[in-house]
Amino acid sequence: MRISELSRRSGVPVATIKYYLREELLPKGEATSATQAVYSDAHLRRLRLIRALVEGAEAPLAKIRTILEAIDDTGIDLHRLLGTVQYALTPDTPHNDGPEWREAERSTDELLARLGWRVSPLSPARHQLTRTIVTLARVGYQVDPQTLDLYAEAVHTAAEHDVGRVDPAAPREQVVEYVAAMTALMDQALVSLHRLAQEDVSARRLRGGADC
Amino acid sequence: MRISELSRRSGVPVATIKYYLREELLPKGEATSATQAVYSDAHLRRLRLIRALVEGAEAPLAKIRTILEAIDDTGIDLHRLLGTVQYALTPDTPHNDGPEWREAERSTDELLARLGWRVSPLSPARHQLTRTIVTLARVGYQVDPQTLDLYAEAVHTAAEHDVGRVDPAAPREQVVEYVAAMTALMDQALVSLHRLAQEDVSARRLRGGADC
DNA sequence: TAGTTTTGGAGAGTAGTACTATCCAAAACA
DNA sequence: TGTTTTGGATAGTACTACTCTCCAAAACTA
Structure with missing residues (x-):
């Protein structure tokens, strides 16, 4: 055409x-x-x-180019592809170095140790989680280990499902596109549902006279 | 100062x-x-x-202004504040109207009916979920009801926790700031953890020879 | 066949966003 | 008294993802 x-x-x-x-x-x-x-x-x-x-995914074009190159790389393994997509989708943010950063980093490290997750020390999502913990602390909200554990358990179920749907019998082209799309887009589904759930719980608990 | x-x-x-x-x-x-x-x-x-x-939260300044005005509104109830923050954080995206949109919209509606969640028909997160389903369908990945159910259950646990931490005994100023910060920022924690979980599962299942 | 439309390619322009730099007179500081 | 800081105003900058315009060649249509 x-x-x-x-x-x-x-x-x-x-x-x-x-x-x-x-x-x-x-x-x-x-x-x-x-x-x-x-x-x-x-x-x-x-x-x-x-x-x-x-x-x-609101990905910048330069980062999309990176993802597409990885998809077109016939030698890439799927785990690496997933990592490349995650890297591409994570904004470059400054590395901090101060007591609050180190404390949040420790929270992240301890969480991952508790969970036994196989996560690279260089994983951008690690950095993002640390950064989120710092940001919340700055506005007065300490994220405690129980919160992190509960969240982690929830998303692990989702992730098992995500990855479980990779079909080894499908053509490679389809598989790599599924991995890329899933990695890039299911976050948005998760966030949308999280917000819907918050609205539901809030409607039950915070609406009207329930607000102190 | x-x-x-x-x-x-x-x-x-x-x-x-x-x-x-x-x-x-x-x-x-x-x-x-x-x-x-x-x-x-x-x-x-x-x-x-x-x-x-x-x-x-990567919120645009104009939207941040909206959030701050809601925080400063002494008459606002917390449920409405949460809604305002969610509205502010959701990019304005075009409403579509076609068979694929309507099908995705039906998926969303059926999910919420199954779950019995109290969600406004105008909720921006509804629209976002629908849009995500459409987007995934366009690249060949149909999001099935089982996936949505599983995700929904996971995030509801998280949302119960989020809202459960609202402390009725705290000063109002603190409470409204907690609601706003939580609503705006815990999504990022959720996404970060989701990505870490995906990496963990992928490391177990997709790394190296496991990729077909 | 002639006029019109479409094409690849190149270059310039646009809109939106969040800053950042500059200037100036008044106030504060040492 | 000279230097620094301030509020206020204005213009500039960098980045991003397009969008528009132009032109010669190719394709289409009557």
Whole structure:
């Protein structure tokens, strides 16, 4: 198909498709002349994945490029792919170094030790958790170990399910796209549901006269 | 304290503090002359909250202003405050209308009916969940009811805990700040832990030869 | 065949966001 | 008295993801 049809079928404007071509997020179409090219279903699929990462994960384009390269790397193992997606989705934030940072870091380390989770010391999510603990402490809310344990147990169930759905019998292309999409987007489902749950509990407990 | 001390104690540059004053995120200090003012501990606390929302929740300043106004509204009930924070944190995204949207919307509605959660039809998190389901469907991953049920159960436990920590005996100012901070920031803790859990499960199941 | 539309490619422009730098007169400090 | 800090105002900056414009070649249509 030509670029206009790709645009129509994907819902992405031609100018944006051209932009993604220039940014090398989307591979070139097959040139049929110096000024013409045709695009395949693979382009449509790739475009949909890009838009999902832009809209659903609010990932910056540079980071999306990293994810796509990992997907296209035929030698990558799935664990590494999952790690690459997580890295890409985690904003670069400054490393702090002070007593409050070290205390929060200790909370994180102790939690992971208690849980026995196999997590790299370099994992960006570690850093993010530490940072969240610091941020909450700064506004007067100490996150205690019981809270962290309870949260951890909850999300581990979800994660078992996420990873359990990886189908070893499916074509590799599908598997890697599933891992990338799941890693990038199920966080958003989790957050949405968390908010819905908060609303439900709040409606029962905090609404009206129940607010002290 | 003067603005330089406020800057030193908060870690926020003077220029940024002035910016927040202009943007009316931060109330004016108490003028001691035409060109001098002093700031209280309340200013320091407010500045920390602003930075927590900027850095921890990645909330746009205009939305932070909305949250702060709700906090300062002495007549607001806590349930409404929680709703206001959630609204503020949810990006405005277009409403779609097509068969795939309606199908996803039905998934969301059925889930909430199954769960019996008290959730407003206008809740932004409803819309976000629907959108996530659509986005995942577009990249080939259908989110089934079992997945949603499992996630929902997990996060409800977390939400019970979140809301259960609201202390009716504490000063109102503290309570409203806790509700706002919790609503805005515990999502990030949840996501961080979800990612750590995924890494753990992936390490067990997907690493190396386990990838088909 | 001629006029119109579409294309790849290149470059410039736009909007939004959150700051950051500069300037100035008045106040505070040493 | 000279230097530093202040409130206030204004302009500038960096980043991000597009979006618009132009042009020559190719494709389409009547």
